[in-house]
Amino acid sequence: MKIAVLGAGAWGSALAISLSTRHQIHLWTKDPDHAIEMDRQRINQAFLPGHSLPESLKITATLDDALEGVNLALIVVPVAGLRDTLRAIVTCNIKVPVIWGCKGFESGTTYLPHQIAAEEFSGRLPPCGVLSGPSFAEEVAQGLPTALTLASKDIDFANKMAAELHSARLRIYTSEDVVGVETGGAVKNVITIAAGISDGIGFGHNARAALITRGLSETMRLGLGLGGDMKTFMGLAGVGDLILTSTGDLSRNRQVGLMLAEGKSLTDILDALGHVAEGVHTAKSVLQLGKQLNIEMPITQAVCDILHGVVSAKKAVEVLLNREQKAEIY
Ligand SMILES: NC(=O)c1ccc[n+]([C@@H]2O[C@H](COP(=O)([O-])OP(=O)(O)OC[C@H]3O[C@@H](n4cnc5c(N)ncnc54)[C@H](O)[C@@H]3O)[C@@H](O)[C@H]2O)c1
Numbered sequence: 001m002k003i004a005v006l007g008a009g010a011w012g013s014a015l016a017i018s019l020s021t022r023h024q025i026h027l028w029t030k031d032p033d034h035a036i037e038m039d040r041q042r043i044n045q046a047f048l049p050g051h052s053l054p055e056s057l058k059i060t061a062t063l064d065d066a067l068e069g070v071n072l073a074l075i076v077v078p079v080a081g082l083r084d085t086l087r088a089i090v091t092c093n094i095k096v097p098v099i100w101g102c103k104g105f106e107s108g109t110t111y112l113p114h115q116i117a118a119e120e121f122s123g124r125l126p127p128c129g130v131l132s133g134p135s136f137a138e139e140v141a142q143g144l145p146t147a148l149t150l151a152s153k154d155i156d157f158a159n160k161m162a163a164e165l166h167s168a169r170l171r172i173y174t175s176e177d178v179v180g181v182e183t184g185g186a187v188k189n190v191i192t193i194a195a196g197i198s199d200g201i202g203f204g205h206n207a208r209a210a211l212i213t214r215g216l217s218e219t220m221r222l223g224l225g226l227g228g229d230m231k232t233f234m235g236l237a238g239v240g241d242l243i244l245t246s247t248g249d250l251s252r253n254r255q256v257g258l259m260l261a262e263g264k265s266l267t268d269i270l271d272a273l274g275h276v277a278e279g280v281h282t283a284k285s286v287l288q289l290g291k292q293l294n295i296e297m298p299i300t301q302a303v304c305d306i307l308h309g310v311v312s313a314k315k316a317v318e319v320l321l322n323r324e325q326k327a328e329i330y
């Protein structure tokens with residue numbers, strides 16, 4: 001296949017490198033200087049240093065060029081850029097199936113990615129889906145084994161695309177539960193910030209396991225409220241991704257939590273990170289949706305309070321620890 005990977009951050013570059021072994025890849029960035037730099041150095045120094053970009057990879061900052069003759073557009077920009085990227089595809093007037101790999105709710109609308117797509121394609125949706133699951137870009141770029149879920153309401157499309165993208169090193173499972181897969185990927189970013197804070201404070205492994213488990217309950221409650229399937233949260237895009245980022249130091253969201261526990265300001269943390277940490281932007285939407293659906297989201301509430309400077313990390317954790325005793329329910 002010919003595939004346009006739209007977004008040349010860590011994840012777009014890692015997918016482009018991995019998929020280049022089997023497909024012709026066009027890697028697009030909206031930043032012309034970044035395209036020139038990557039083409040000259042054959043490396044993405046800004047977002048994925050240490051991994052060569054294959055010679056066969058075409059790099060461009062022109063969307064029409066990126067989409068020319070491709071069978072699939074794989075959108076890997078942050079959620080905040082998804083709407084603009086979809087709109088630009090519509091403007092190009094090139095009909096192409098679309099899969100997105102971003103994880104979060106849109107700020108303001110609180111939309112999941114598939115809702116943004118439905119709005120931007122205004123009823124004339126091409127075949128589309130979401131790719132999610134436990135996948136550090138760094139490890140995918142190294143060719144280490146990784147398993148992902150590709151969800152689409154059009155299961156024939158999901159099966160066809162999974163067969164094309166699947167390999168021994170990038171195993172692709174399919175699902176029809178777009179809402180569940182997107183919600184799992186979005187909420188885990190918020191819970192991971194909490195796990196990072198807990199570890200940064202020095203609360204130990206027991207507390208982290210409790211946060212992951214209760215965080216999964218929170219994710220499931222919201223996901224079910226939004227129409228997701230319970231089983232999805234037990235899979236790669238649910239508990240799988242939550243475990244990865246809550247325990248793995250390659251996670252940017254976990255790094256945010258660790259640095260918040262050190263008392264650093266959010267501005268300094270995001271400057272130091274140099275990458276998107278979707279949990280920072282998505283926490284407020286998760287909380288808003290929980291309130292609308294009358295769903296308790298205590299961990300998300302604590303993360304929001306800390307991010308917005310309402311309470312210190314230590315105080316928020318105390319509030320969580322002092323919640324009333326109750327039965328263990330989802
Ligand atoms: N890095 C990972 O390991 C990983 C794995 C799976 C999923 N994801 C998800 O993929 C998405 C992108 O993450 P990343 O790690 O590549 O981020 P990143 O911070 O490494 O890079 C973001 C890229 O998107 C570009 N960008 C930002 N706003 C844009 C816009 N409005 N339009 C077009 N391009 C824009 C930036 O210039 C940059 O090239 C996120 O939603 C993330 O949760 C990341």
Ligand SMILES: O=P(O)(O)OC[C@H](O)CO
Nearest residue numbers: 133134135245251252253
């Ligand atoms: O680095 P994070 O925390 O954005 O996580 C990256 C991916 O979502 C892991 O699956």
